[in-house]
Amino acid sequence: MAGTLAAGALAGCAGKNQVPSIGYGVDAVVASYNGGSALGANSGAAAVFSRVLTGFFYTGPDGQPVADTDTGTAKEVPGEAQTIQYRLNPEGVYSDGIPSSCDDLVLTWAARSGRFTKPAPGGPVPLFDAASTDGYRDIERVDCQPGSKDATVLFRPGKHYAAWKTLFNAAELMPAHVVATQVKVPNVVTPVQTGDQPTLERVADFWNNGWTLAPGKLDLTVLPSSGPYRIDSFGDKDGLVLVKNEKWWGNQPKTPRIVVWDRHSDLKAKVSDNSVGVLDVGAGSLGDVSLSGFHKQNLPGRGVEQLVLGTGGVFGGADARRAFASCVPRQALFEKFGHPDYTVKIGLGSGPLNSRTVQQDSVYYQSISGAGDKYKGDGTAAQAAASSSLANQTVRIGYVKPDDARAAMVAAIADACKAGGVNVIDAGAPDFTASQLTEGKVDAILGGTAAMPGPSGTLGATDAIAALRTGAGLNFGRFGNGRYDAIADQLAAEDNSTVVLNLLNEQENLLWSEMPSVPLFASPRTIGFGNGMENGIAGATKAGAGWNMDRWVLKR
Incomplete structure (x- = not known):
């Protein structure tokens, strides 16, 4: 023991010591462990749990899918129908000691395929509240012997999903054995394969609700980890505490404890009292907070800062949605909020965003983005609103508070739309959820x-593509357009650039005409790493700066 102390003392004299716990401040809202559900995806599970629940791929810092061979391998097999062979790591085991198995893939597919429904007054509705069914609904079946490490995923004849590496991903591949235990069945594979409706309804009920997270109310038995970290506790005062998963078989996490402070923590105070070693928030959202102890950068994100519009009430008609878009001062909002501390000449963050689904650095962007040009939000455009069905109407804009940048944006929109006779109200609230639009x-x-x-x-x-699809969980405005759905399906499989360009042009014209949302700009993010941090790599995507938290080392 004396030797250890001496070594520690020497290390202290020689330089800085590694900090055993790092605070991660992120403006996600920790609400569900299940990143494949609408609640989990919308609240930001990928930014918090990518190194707790691993998958065959995770979202890398540039937004690209990166293979995670610790989880297993996935390879496309030649053949007439698209076929992917998945092989889980033989050493893979959850933190509760239960081995990972192909049952997890069967559960994920069942929940996200859209094929399991229940009767409702207006016709069948999905059993599972999935974020989206994209890719999964094209899968014919998942061949899996319960408990096996191997799965073969076969797509429907004539279907091809080019983005298959986004399936069975980190924060979305859920532990099937937990569900089996909760609904008291030997495994979930058999009821899925036999279409056992009563059991599937119980499976869906747990998948939808059993993984919700609230401070002080954790049942750790349903939250096993398949990654380098596991959940230890979650409280208002102490944050969401992630600790080293003793059963993890891959490279051990460099820091044994990460404390996640989400948007419901007072992030401003946490930064000021040095509780935070990594910060990832919307640029300007914390107001005049001092980041003197951080190496920070503002950068354009892969997200689309936008107004998602309802398709009922005041926005029941496309003409009202177009009128509102015409009074939103898109150019002025970009100038003031869209590129804080950086100016990009071309590509991501270089101007107002004229597409909801195509990135500004895509080879297609310049050719398809013209349809949005007339929506600049100048004085003439505001007058267009005045002569529309939206005149003298009230528009309530919701967002999660506190957020200084979004509050100022709503005020700017209110000011601009007043000239068009539209009354815009700030309906932001700390407990705001996207379902309030629905x-x-x-x-x-x-x-x-x-x-x-x-x-x-x-x-x-x-x-972004799924959020506009008829019936998708992430489609909170309940927009539905059969032609959009068909174009999205075709684009998912198309590799001929001329066909892609034609489809994208048609899609953009349709979306600017129907106006389910008003894209503003590439979401600017402020990402800061505390002085003395090693291996911090900014990722302005849905996986956030936490995409590689198991590599973080902070020396003070």
Whole structure:
């Protein structure tokens, strides 16, 4: 023991010591462990749990899918139908000692395929409250012997999903054995394969609700980890505490404890009292907070800062939605909020964003982005609103408070739309959720891709595409357009650039005409790493700066 102390003392004299616990301040809202559900995806599970619940791929710092061979391997097999062979790591085991198995893939597919429904007054509705079914609904079946490490995923004849590396991903591949225990069945594979409706309804009920997270109310038995960290506790005072998962078989995490402070923590205070070693928030959202102890940068994100509009109430008609878009001062909002401390000449963050689904650095962007040019929000445009069905109407814009930048944006929109006779109200609240748009409690959401309050977006824009699809969980405005759905399906499989360009042009014209949302700009993010931090790599995507938290080392 004396030797250890002496070594520690020497280390202290020689330089800085490694800090055993790092605070991660992120403007996600910790609400669900299940990143494949609408609640989990919208609240930011990918930014918090990517190194707790691992998958075959995770979202890298540029928004691209990166293979995670610690979880297993996935490879496309040649053949007439698209087929992916998944092989889980033989050493893979959850923190509760139960081995990972292909049951996890079967559960994820069942929940996200859209094929399991229950009767409702207006016709069948999905059993599972999935964020989206994109890719999964094209899968014919998942061949899996319960408990096996191997799964073969076969797509439907004639279907091809180019973005298959976004399936069975980190924060979305959930532990099937937990569900089996909760609903008291030997495994979830058999009821899925046999279509056992009563059991599937119980499975869906747990998948939808059993993984919700609230401070002080954790049942750790349903929250096993398949990654380098596991949940230890979650409280208002102490944050969400992640600790080293003793059963993890891969490279051990460099720091044994990470404390996540989400948007419901007082992030400003946490930064001021040095509780935070890594910060990832919307630029300007914390107001005049001092980041003197950080190496920080503002950068354009892969998320789309946008107004997601309802399709009922005041926005029941496309003409009202277009009128509102014409009074939103898109150019002025970009100038003031869209590129803080940076000026980009071309590509991501170089101007107002004229597409909801195509990134500004895409080879297609310049050719398809013209449809949005007339929506600049100048004085003439505001007058267009005055002569529309929106005149003398009230528009309530919701977002998660506190957020200084979004509050100022709503004020600027209110000011601009007043000239068009439209009364814009700030309906932001600390307990705001995207489902309030679906319920008609607000008329629009100011947020990122798929109305996410915090980190959002990927290179392939899969969430952005899904958020406009009829019936998708992330489609909080309940927009539905069969032609949009068909174009999205075709684009998911198309590799001929001329066909892609034609489809994208048609899609953009359709979306600017129907106006389910008003894109503003690439969401600017402030990412800061405390002085003395090693291996901090900014990722302005839905996985946030926490995408590689198991590599972080902070020396003080």
